[in-house]
Amino acid sequence: MPRRERPLADGDSRVVKFASDLRRLRESAGRPTYRVLSMRAHCSAAALSDAASGRKLPSLQITLAYVRGCGGEAGEWERRWHELAAELAAPVVRNDVDPPYVGLATFRAEDADRFFGREHLVDEVEAKLREQRFLGVFGASGTGKSSILRAGLQPRLGRVVLFTPGNDPLEELAIQLGALLGGSPGALRDELAADPRGLSRVVRRPQDDDPELVIVVDQFEEVFTHGAAEAGRDHFIDLLITAAHAQHSRCRVVIGVRADFYAHCAGHAGLVEALRDAQVTVGPMTAAELRSAIVQPAARADLAVEGALLATLITQASGDAGALPLLSHVLLETWYRRRGNTLTLAGYETAGGIAGALAQTADAVYETFDDEQRRTVRWLLLRLTTTGTGAGDVRRRVPVAELDLTPAGHAVVDRLTGIRLLTRDRDTLEITHEALLRGWPRLRDWLAEDLEGLRIHRRLTEAARIWESLDRDPGALYRGTSLEAAREWRGRADIAVNRVESEFLEASAAAAEAELTTARRHAIRSRQLVAVLGVLLLFATMLIVVAVRAEQNATGQRNNALSEVAAGKAAGLRTSNPGLAAQLSLVAFRLSPTDEATKALLDSVPLPLGTRLTGHQDHVNAVAVAPDSRLAATASHDGTAILWDIAERRRPRASAVLSGHKANVNGVAFSPDQRMLATAGWDQTALLWDITDPSAVITVATLGAHHGDVNSVSFSPDNTLLITTSTDATAKLWSTGREPQELATLSAGHGGVVSGVISRDRRFAATANWDGTAALWPIADPRHPGLPVILRGHTAPVVSVAFSPHGRILATAAQDRTVRLWEVADPSAPRELAVLAGHDGTVRSVEFSPDGGTIATASEDQTVRLWRLQPDGTAATFTVLRGHTAPAVTAAFGADGRILMTGGDDNAALLWHIPATPLDRLQPEEAAGIVCSAIADPISEADWRRYLPDVDYRPPCPADGSLGG
Secondary structure: OOOOOOOOOOOOHHHHHHHHHHHHHHHHOOOOOHHHHHHHHOOOHHHHHHHOOOOOOOOHHHHHHHHHHOOOOHHHHHHHHHHHHHHHOOOOOOOOOOOOOOOOOOOOHHHHHHOOOOHHHHHHHHHHHHHOOEEEEEEOOOOOHHHHHHHHHHHHOOEEEEEOOOOOHHHHHHHHHHHHHOOOHHHHHHHHHHOOOHHHHHHOOOOOOOOOEEEEEOOOOHHHHOOOOHHHHHHHHHHHHHHHHOOOOOEEEEEEEEHHHHHHHHOOHHHHHHOOOOEEEEOOOOHHHHHHHHHHHHHHOOOEEOHHHHHHHHHHHOOOOOOHHHHHHHHHHHHHOOEOOEEOHHHHHHHOHHHHHHHHHHHHHHHOOOHHHHHHHHHHHHHOEEOOOOOOOEEOOEEHHHHOOOHHHHHHHHHHHHOOOEEEEOOEEEEOOOHHHHHOHHHHHHHHHOHHHHHHHHHHHHHHHHHHHOOOOHHHOOOHHHHHHHHHHHHHOOOOOOHHHHHHHHHHHHHHHHHHHHHHHHHHHHHHHHHHHHHOOOOOHHHHHHHHHHHHHHHHHHHHHHHHHHHHHHHHHOOOOHHHHHHHHHHHHHHOOOHHHHHHHHHOOOOEOOOOEOOOOOOEEEEEEOOOOOEEEEEEOOOOEEEEEOOOOOOOEEEEEEOOOOOOEEEEEEOOOOOEEEEEEOOOOEEEEEOOOOOOOEEEEEEOOOOOOEEEEEEOOOOOEEEEEEOOOOEEEEEOOOOOOEEEEEOOOOOOEEEEEEOOOOOEEEEEEOOOEEEEEEOOOOOOOOOOEEEEOOOOOEEEEEEOOOOOEEEEEEOOOEEEEEEOOOOOOOEEEEEEEOOOOOEEEEEEOOOOOEEEEEEOOOEEEEEEEOOOOOEEEEEEEEOOOOOEEEEEEOOOOOEEEEEEOOOOEEEEEOOOOOHHHOOHHHHHHHHHHHOOOOOOHHHHHHHOOOOOOOOOOOOOOOOOO
């Protein structure tokens, strides 16, 4: 018999009560032994037993392992743990004492005495710079490139000019040169702008005995993200290269670049040549380097780091290229919560740990603000971010004058700079580190709400700045599509525009109205002239001809103006209402086939077919299309799955609601013979349903062998096997039929298994694992599977896998915003073929089309991308589907590859028609036919009057789906 549990220890009553509640949870779970609990929780029995002893507060990790092993609610217990830890922890001390850690801030030259762990890499950069006159330092965001350049390299050099490019790289360079060499920044900028050799001449002026000048351009990627014109950007780059390589050069150049902007650099021929043998890559810190970075600053301040804390930090930060700012921030927050002169694990966990400290800090200050201040925080952070650069979201440095801050706004900025979330330098403001963009869920949600709107706002800001710099030249105002998109965005967005932007839009609207009024006046005068000429018809036939031509010209001008207006309004609606936007685009094209109208029409394809599938009350997690493409299924967080009749594409209807699960339904799949439907639930089960009669679906089997949430379910193409995956760190193989049998468990000890699929020849299964790997399993004998081959390359959890139809390529999608393609023709030696990057959010799903030529990816950036697979195994985006108003999380093709179904966190699924003609060769009339075949409801007269008040009502797509006039 198992031993009786020891009585609770004497001690702090709050800790004892916490332990007592843990014991009651274990009792309610059937009082499993600690050995059994250890197997469930993947944690030692001694640690679990000690957690419920009452002697001390267990760590958060042990507490959650105990709770999950007993089937408790992890979220509720995590909240309780944090509340109790906060009560027990040392008070947070924020005073004037200089902390040993810089938090999110970049190390500066004056911080060199507390910059540790990168000495070897700084030596390498310095040595490489002695060999090369132009050097690139590349690394992922969060690897500490800026700190290496500022606190590592700069103190070792003599004369240095270090700056970031900002909106005007030439001006920034001129300001720094003026401060070092003397001279007016304005005159220096003019000289730099006049000739690519300007910088070379400027740096040769000092005396011969002056040491060489080193120009360090930190955050060089800003030349690609801050709105600089291509010509100006190229001129700045040419200045640097020419100065470094000119005969008798007196300077060397170092650029620090985010690794995901390498392709941008490769687009400039001069940079490619300059960087050919002149690069240093900044990778993750080793365990020894992390130890030095953690311990040495503390030791310098006569502080100690608790051994358990050091081990936890090294374990969690090792191998994570972007972890350093989060590590530095949590060390600072742990220092605030130190006990005496010791940084403790308890203080670290109270701060929220590496993953949660930043969000906890940001949320804590956000919660202290009133509603008006919170609105200020939202629009301020959105204005300080640039989206859609092709490399994710990046921070944006802005002049404080651009913000039009009120006294209350200045108070918000002071608070955020005080806790180092924002950095103010001279007259500019920026987010301290891009880690805030990744590490604060509230900000990620704000950014995801309206990505297209944020891009419109960034373009508006830049256009207004240029207009102001040109003394408000009317030629720089918005017109046509740009104006209508900006006005539509301003009408719906909850983001403040500044004074210049507002005046720019008002001036643009006034100019557009004046042009339209002129066109109308022209038309009226022409009609009056026609009337007069009608009276004088017998006397001046030739004048009538002239008048008719004048009216035709006026009508053409009017139609051109109205066409531009309609195309602009369509562009503004494309994300929020793609069906209405497509019809407005077609109206614009019918009025006048201008370049803008033609582009608007072609941009409308593909678009969702008919109405949205909106039967669910919560997120749609998975979708599937039946082999005959007449049925589809959706699985939702509301605990149900729905079977849909999609035979009439424009008007799908629900055939049955399947409500057998007791929790979130996370996966759904049709059997190849279309007799069965399988669903995966977070109630630790998968269910099989007989769908022979879609109106009378019945449950035929429950697969309940998992000990955690079941995340996905999939049939083998030959209908003989079923694979399920679970957070219990396993995948399971099952026979199919009405009495399925468990055949084998696939377990490689890789944390949760998120997704699993079986190859067409049934020889292999692939799984997506939460630890950032994928696994390829030999299952020719499904009762005795072989050892897996592990695929490594992603830097975040892998969440989706898919085999190509021929089985030679495996696609993996991950939270690092990429998809990787692997050649698995020889499964024992898989080879990475390509990395597909382009999404601005986590990629949640990847799927091959039935012919294997197209790949669909769904992302939290609210888009679904279609990629064309090339013969060499690479792939390129050929269209982006924008229809979801929240993260897109799943996609599935129909059997002919012409139908695609997608689902998202907007609680809806969409059907898309993928044209047979490649989109880059689609003609406008073909696009018009596709638009009208997809529209379920023609544009209403009310919408017509709202968007096209000067045009007679004539829907372009009648209710029968044919082309209108």
